[in-house]
Amino acid sequence: MAIELRQVSYTYSERSLWRQTVLREIDFDAPAGQVVGIAGATGSGKSTLLQLFNGLLRPTQGTVSVLDVTFRPGEKPPRLLPLRRRVGLVFQFPEQQMFAETLEKDLMFGPLNFGMSPEEARERACKAMEDMGLDLELLTRNPFRLSGGQMRKAAIASVLAADPEILVLDEPTASLDPVSRRELIGLLNRLCRERGRTVLVVTHRMDELLPYADRWLVLNQGRAVFQGGVRELARNPGLLADCGLAVPDSLRYWRAVADRLGLKDDEEPRLSAGELADFIQERGGLEGRREGGRP
Numbered sequence: 001m002a003i004e005l006r007q008v009s010y011t012y013s014e015r016s017l018w019r020q021t022v023l024r025e026i027d028f029d030a031p032a033g034q035v036v037g038i039a040g041a042t043g044s045g046k047s048t049l050l051q052l053f054n055g056l057l058r059p060t061q062g063t064v065s066v067l068d069v070t071f072r073p074g075e076k077p078p079r080l081l082p083l084r085r086r087v088g089l090v091f092q093f094p095e096q097q098m099f100a101e102t103l104e105k106d107l108m109f110g111p112l113n114f115g116m117s118p119e120e121a122r123e124r125a126c127k128a129m130e131d132m133g134l135d136l137e138l139l140t141r142n143p144f145r146l147s148g149g150q151m152r153k154a155a156i157a158s159v160l161a162a163d164p165e166i167l168v169l170d171e172p173t174a175s176l177d178p179v180s181r182r183e184l185i186g187l188l189n190r191l192c193r194e195r196g197r198t199v200l201v202v203t204h205r206m207d208e209l210l211p212y213a214d215r216w217l218v219l220n221q222g223r224a225v226f227q228g229g230v231r232e233l234a235r236n237p238g239l240l241a242d243c244g245l246a247v248p249d250s251l252r253y254w255r256a257v258a259d260r261l262g263l264k265d266d267e268e269p270r271l272s273a274g275e276l277a278d279f280i281q282e283r284g285g286l287e288g289r290r291e292g293g294r295p
């Protein structure tokens with residue numbers, strides 16, 4: 001397992017009057033080499049949860065295990081640098097993680113900090129720029145003179161440059177145009193499948209990730225209310241609405257087709273337009289398949 005949480009709670013300002021428990025008794029598993037989607041309404045605790053994955057925050061109750069490192073409340077924290085190399089975290093607001101006067105310095109910082117030579121660090125920086133579809137000419141630019149979308153891609157590139165085993169991204173497609181969003185999700189999927197990386201993505205756009213995610217975690221007011229694959233999610237569309245989330249279009253379309261054909265709940269959902277069209281065609285259309293089915 002790449003990440004394991006057992007009965008984890010997190011309370012901000014634990015020792016003050018202003019304490020606020022935002023995660024409650026969470027059990028969660030992220031298997032190595034999978035894409036995991038994390039969904040939940042605003043304020044449900046997603047960003048707080050992500051920060052437990054690389055030791056930025058430590059649980060106030062329960063146990064967080066990430067690769068071979070375990071965090072428990074009250075225990076001396078393990079050395080974080082080795083873990084930070086292995087777990088890359090892309091923040092919700094990319095400007096929070098850019099700091100150097102050129103993009104090149106920003107991208108090389110991680111690899112250099114983790115002990116790579118300048119040549120290797122530069123190579124990694126260029127490769128990460130290419131992976132993110134960014135022009136190498138931007139390397140000499142001040143990161144704060146980039147567009148919002150370029151800045152977001154650059155922030156992801158700066159984490160990719162260290163080639164982490166686990167990649168954790170907080171709403172990575174925000175501020176990207178539709179083509180860049182699709183390309184980024186495709187890239188994350190390839191990193192997972194071809195390079196064996198574990199990828200965890202917080203998203204408000206579940207539709208984008210549904211065809212790729214092996215598992216989903218849904219948070220509601222700090223509690224893990226769902227964990228499982230898209231098939232189980234499709235079986236339970238009311239759950240998302242109960243958590244204040246819109247049911248993704250692809251799941252709504254699938255449900256409409258499945259209801260019309262009277263399919264059993266364990267049928268694998270067809271989520272892309274092409275898959276759904278093929279499925280309907282294989283079934284000989286939508287009409288007359290079910291007693292009382294609408295024409």
Ligand SMILES: Nc1ncnc2c1ncn2[C@@H]1O[C@H](COP(=O)(O)OP(=O)(O)OP(=O)(O)O)[C@@H](O)[C@H]1O
Binds near residue numbers: 013048049
């Ligand atoms: N540093 C902090 N100190 C105190 N409370 C915080 C802090 N950061 C977040 N919170 C609170 O924790 C709760 C969960 O916030 P968090 O950012 O984890 O939610 P989220 O699901 O990521 O929300 P969003 O979708 O809006 O990004 C919120 O009530 C928030 O006000």
